[in-house]
Amino acid sequence: MTTHDPVRFIAKNMRVDLRLIAGMIAPGTRVLDIGSGDGSLIEHLFRTKGCDARGIEIDMVEVIRSVAYGLPVMHGDADTDLSHYPDGAFDYVVLSRTLQAVEQPRAVLRQMLRIGARAVVSFPNFGHWQLRLQLLTRGRMPMTPTWDRMWYETPNIHPCTIHDFFDLCAIEGYVVERWLAADDAGRRAPWRRFPRLANLFGEQGLFLLRRK
């Protein structure tokens, strides 16, 4: 990957997505945001909920921007840097639209639920009907506003569906405390109570997990 291709998955409307995540986080808690980007979530959590919110970000330009804005962010990589935190260091560990871009999603999730009591994970849903239809009719890797990079240059190396993610949580023994599907602008979708429909119509999945 070249330097001008940051690993983070860029949503069209980050604010709404982050507001949904923030809605899952209790006030006054300790939060680590992995892939904190420009730091909007940690700033939001500090200002509106009084959280001790910190960030890890892989893109140095974003790290410098965040720290120069007064936010506690360190340069680091989800795949390699989580192992340096002690068990239970945080109440929540957030991974927003980054799971599909890490080298070892399963190991990253394990680390998140080791260092945090709860994990908040969002990811773009590869089970969305448009992707299925494109693959079926064109026989090529789908291209949508959400999945907008060619297969040979996409940072999203581990796509999964909402079903796949439920399965992984079952295998790993994680309790899904809350979950919802949303459209790409982060608005809650009406079919969120039905996994089968969410997997077909939801553009992203958002999960609140804890250890059993």
Place this chain on the structure above:
Amino acid sequence: MNQPDTLATIAHQTVTFADGLALECGVSLRQLDVAYRTYGTLNAARSNAVLVCHALTGDQYVAETHPITGKEGWWEMVVGPGRPVDTDRFFVICANVLGGCMGSTGPRSQRDGDGTSEPGPWGTDFPPVTMRDMVRAQKRLIEHLGITRLFAVLGGSMGGMQALEWAALYPDAVFAALPIACAAYHSAQNIAFHEVGRQAIFADPDWQGGRYWQSGTVPARGLAVARMCAHITYLSEQALTRKFGRRLQNAPKDPSEAITLFGDMFEVESYLHHQGSTFVRRFDANSYLTITRAMDYFDLASDHKGDLANAFRGTRTRFLLVSFTSDWLFPTAESRAVARALNRAGANVSFVEIPSDKGHDAFLLDEPDFHRTLAGFLAGCAEHAGLEV
């Protein structure tokens, strides 16, 4: 080489602690002098104090004209009105380190009169001091100024080592710590470069076993070579190439004269000679030996059962670590190791690597990203500390 002792002619602002200081090596100094400068105003709550720690060859003249060289302060880009460390907002303190030669107790100081030794300067009999001793001396100054908690401690290179030591030794007295372009220990490579410098000083006949004051000379040649060697480590290959390349100082008219063994041939040689010769006017050779040794001894992890995280467990200090891409003296990996140890200790840590081709010296130079980072971090900390503007 007959070099006049320029250091002797200056009076520094100094506080004397008559009860002295017990050093880590077991020796007790009977009297402790700490020379310092302050900038800005201490607020009524005494909560806006910022301690700047200087590097190996720095001194307390951070943000004002240097009394010997006449040049501007070594960190005027960082410290001053409207600067990242804003003296309109913060009360900034900088002390000459213990073992230094700009007014604090060091090898140039008169030996303690305990009757067993001859009168005169300590010279090379000055006890080996450590980073921790230096920080303890600074703590005495801070207490003398009526300050119980520093808003921030910052410094680059050896100054960064002191910032780390401050945070480890007095966690409740440091709200924010900013170790810049440094490491939690001095590497074998760094010790090796220091040893070359020390050997250059020892090899100068004017050094006279460290008793050069007796003949009124200074080991200028040896100290200059030490400085030249060290100076190379402060720059990057790119910076040297950009500044000097292979340019010749005095291009010979006749090509047959081109090859000579002596004299300033390449511009980079002339630059280093200049660095060496100006340095010896403002620095003492025995201080150089003392302080380089203190850096070499530094290994914060080994002082804490081999795990750096132990130095910071339970800390409430907010940290900012800064490294520079082209710094090969204190590479980013060493700052990252400190950041990870702070993670293990559960500390609040920010960590940035600033892109720069200027090498280790980048922390002293015009690096807008670095300066924005410092200003923003301090502003964020001020908000968390509830510090009024």
